[in-house]
Amino acid sequence: MTNIAFIGLGIMGSPMAVHLANAGHDVTGVNLDPERAKPLIEAGGRAAASIADAVKDADVVCVMVPDSPDVELVLAGEGGVFENARTHALIIDFSSIRPDITIELARQARERGFRLLDAPVSGGEAGAKNAALSIMVGGEAGDFQVAKPLFDAVGKTIVHVGASGAGQTVKAANQLIVAANIQALSEAVVFLEAYGVDTLAALEVLGGGLAGSAVLNQKKENMLSRSFEPGFRIDLHHKDMGIVTAAARERGVVVPLGSLVAQLVASARVNGDGGLDHSALLRGVERLSGKASN
CATH class of the missing domain: 1.10.1040.10 (N-(1-d-carboxylethyl)-l-norvaline Dehydrogenase; domain 2)
Known part of the structure; x- marks a missing residue:
């Protein structure tokens, strides 16, 4: 079992977080609209009131938010992941954002002692609900292997495509x-x-x-x-x-x-x-x- 923080419980993030909870992981979710945490809670997870609360005990931090500025805010902003997560935590960004932003965030993560994978997904809501997503992963090969069981819980076609930014x-x-x-x-x-x-x-x-x-x-x-x-x-x-x-x-x-x-x-x-x-x-x-x- 892995302690997972999942930030962003929207159309895609909610079913993904539920799959991870159903796979036996301890999942804590956080979302701007707290109501979106209900399916995760029903699956045995819990809701946090803030990013800081969600990530404080997490071995893995998953992010699924709409755009590049959102990821920057969640990771590097005040009260964000970089300020509050455990050192050496593995961060998996499932969002679809600019490759150059991913490369810069990966650099910042390394400087702070974190590991970052960019892992955008394809398959839409149906793929998320059916755990049949295609996941294209950028980052260190060793980090990809560590994360592979988590990817297997939410996706079907999972490929490491290169260094940071390659997934995006x-x-x-x-x-x-x-x-x-x-x-x-x-x-x-x-x-x-x-x-x-x-x-x-x-x-x-x-x-x-x-x-x-x-x-x-x-x-x-x-x-x-x-x-x-x-x-x-x-x-x-x-x-x-x-x-x-x-x-x-x-x-x-x-x-x-x-x-x-x-x-x-x-x-x-x-x-x-x-x-x-x-x-x-x-x-x-x-x-x-x-x-x-x-």
Whole structure:
């Protein structure tokens, strides 16, 4: 059994923390909204009132918060992990943030006697609930081996991809591919519907060929039913596309499709869809096609 502090009990963090508790670990969670700790408490964990309280006895500190400034605040801010955790604690950042920020936080962690892994995840709410996440891990190989049993409790495909920041770089590539796939699927659905095709049947046969993808399998029902309850919000994908385009520019890499999709995601957000699931990119295709739904 490991003493684990889990900071951030949102759509993804809550089921992940529950899986760790169900695996027999002593998990203490903390979240801005204390109500989000209820599933963890029901699984045998406990809620803390502050980061300091959550991490004081932790061997491992897990972080799952929305953006780079949030991770910086949680780790290096006043009352944060660096000020209150045990020396030599292993910090696992499951958040999706800028690679350069991760590299800098890893440097600060080493100076303070901590170990930091960047371990962003892919799979959305369904993957988190089913402990089927893909986890791309950056950091020291030895720290990865120590953390592997914890990754196994929340994920299915777990790969050490390199040094600090590598996990975030791979996640940025993941988000580029996912956004492009969702946009293409959205366009295909609107195209099929315009011709009166049995769209469910069409997607079934498309899913069995080269056009098949995890995106098609997981998002087709959202699109067919126009139900966009967030599993992964457009607001967050907008943030991730900003990471992709900025990181590509820094290395002189041209991402024309990525840049276009980033603009379409931004448009969805400006049009009020930021709180919806990223499958709601479909609504943007409808707007452009003069077929906007309510």
